[in-house]
Amino acid sequence: MKSGVYLRTSGRETMPSMIVEQARIAEAAGIDDLWVTDHIAIPPDDAEGSGGLYYDPLAILAHLAAVTERVGLGTAVLVLPYRPALPTAKWVATIQALSGGRLLLGVGVGWMEAEFRAVGVPRNRRGAVADATLEFLHRCFAADEVEANGQPFFFLPRPDRPPIIVGGAPPHAFRRAVQFGDGWMPMANDPATLAAPIKELRAQAVAAGRPVPEVVVLTSLPFDDVDAAAARVQAFADVGATRLVQAGRYPDTATFARAMEALAGSVARSSASSGGA
Numbered sequence: 395m396k397s398g399v400y401l402r403t404s405g406r407e408t409m410p411s412m413i414v415e416q417a418r419i420a421e422a423a424g425i426d427d428l429w430v431t432d433h434i435a436i437p438p439d440d441a442e443g444s445g446g447l448y449y450d451p452l453a454i455l456a457h458l459a460a461v462t463e464r465v466g467l468g469t470a471v472l473v474l475p476y477r478p479a480l481p482t483a484k485w486v487a488t489i490q491a492l493s494g495g496r497l498l499l500g501v502g503v504g505w506m507e508a509e510f511r512a513v514g515v516p517r518n519r520r521g522a523v524a525d526a527t528l529e530f531l532h533r534c535f536a537a538d539e540v541e542a543n544g545q546p547f548f549f550l551p552r553p554d555r556p557p558i559i560v561g562g563a564p565p566h567a568f569r570r571a572v573q574f575g576d577g578w579m580p581m582a583n584d585p586a587t588l589a590a591p592i593k594e595l596r597a598q599a600v601a602a603g604r605p606v607p608e609v610v611v612l613t614s615l616p617f618d619d620v621d622a623a624a625a626r627v628q629a630f631a632d633v634g635a636t637r638l639v640q641a642g643r644y645p646d647t648a649t650f651a652r653a654m655e656a657l658a659g660s661v662a663r664s665s666a667s668s669g670g671a
Contacts, residue, residue, distance in 0.1 A: 577608030
């Protein structure tokens with residue numbers, strides 16, 4: 395089981411220096427991955443908690459690639475219909491190259507009607523736009539020369555394609571994950587709720603001749619009870635999860651550091667109790 399954490403990249407009290415400090419704390423604690431969220435245009439009537447301030451996830455990960463060395467860098471999730479396919483592919487390839495292959499591309503179709511209005515994309519087209527972007531990404535990472543809108547061009551740099559982890563609910567997320575992705579990213583606090591969906595996703599992958607998919611779970615572990623946290627990590631592993639991403643808001647870096655120690659400890663205890671499986 396690998397461990398990850400949502401970095402705090404929103405809210406008017408969130409400063410660039412805080413984001414960098416979080417990333418370095420998590421890396422030093424042995425956390426495997428850092429994950430950032432994506433909101434591009436929060437409306438004034440839905441800004442409680444954030445004040446409308448969200449840093450762009452791709453810009454944040456490019457910045458963190460320069461100030462970290464080992465830790466994975468993930469989007470959870472990048473809303474594909476918000477951005478044109480070619481500039482998105484260029485961002486993805488550039489971050490993958492600059493980070494030395496550490497990018498984990500979590501993707502989704504989005505949900506907030508106001509944001510779709512702001513970017514000028516019909517919400518009822520979000521699935522089709524996401525599929526077209528994913529198809530284009532695969533073409534870009536398959537060859538140095540690509541064609542878009544009838545125009546051939548070089549897609550360089552062209553590092554290894556990052557893993558694509560699809561967020562959302564079945565059946566659409568499963569179809570997308572099997573066709574275009576390498577895994578699924580659900581949200582859950584109860585491992586039992588994922589047992590049947592993970593079994594179904596694996597069956598679909600086998601039927602399509604695809605590798606066993608990753609399952610990256612967004613969750614919130616109970617760090618006030620170390621034994622309970624470790625037991626929940628093990629329960630997620632037992633139903634087929636491969637990574638856990640701790641979600642939460644941290645008022646300061648000291649609280650964040652304690653959470654990272656608890657997360658690393660919970661995963662280590664779970665691994666030890668299962669014989670390192």
